[in-house]
Structure formats: C-alpha cells, structure tokens
Amino acid sequence: MSKIKPKTKGCRTFDEILDVEYGTQGTPERDAFEQGAVAFILAERLKEERLKAGLTQEQLAERIGTKKTYISRIENGKADVQLSTLFRIFQGLGKQVKLTIL
Structure with missing residues (x-):
C-alpha cells in the first residue's frame, strides 16, 4: 500500500498534487515535468x-x-525525435500520425 506524502496529503485533485510536486502551470519545473510526461506517453x-x-x-x-x-x-x-522521424516510424508500423495543436 502506498503512503501519501505529507505535503500532498490535503490535495483533492491530481492537478493539486502536480502543483505541490512540480509547481503551478507555467513554471519551469512544471513545464519540464509535462514535457517529460508527453515524451513518456509517446515512447x-x-x-x-x-x-x-x-x-x-x-x-x-x-x-x-x-x-x-x-x-x-x-x-x-x-x-528527442523529430516530427518527420515520428511520422516515418509510425508509417513503418502501418499507422498514421495526426497532429493536433491545442
């Protein structure tokens, strides 16, 4: 069973935990975390x-x-992977990549 860290114990949402652990959105620490998370998901x-x-x-x-x-x-x-390489990789897997900018 995992233990809740004291500094995140009162957090009610995942965003609140991220704020405590990595800083609020827009801070360098949070940006670095989010970039790493996106890279992990892609990998x-x-x-x-x-x-x-x-x-x-x-x-x-x-x-x-x-x-x-x-x-x-x-x-x-x-x-790091270039976008053109990413397209090539997924094409090699018989998949298509679609890019969405939010």
Missing part, C-alpha cells in the same frame, strides 16, 4: 504499437532505415 505508445505489429526494435529500425539503438533510445525516453 510507451510507440513500444505498444511495435509489439502489436509483432516487430522487434531491430526489425522496425530496418523497416524505416535507422538503427535499433535509436528506436531503443526513443522507447526509453532517452532521445
């Missing part, structure tokens, strides 16, 4: 789709003309 989605396609990292890399180590680094959140 997990890439890995999920690759596994659904029944491909190894090496097979995907060969399919799109890159190295296995690059795919691994992206999936582990250790590499």
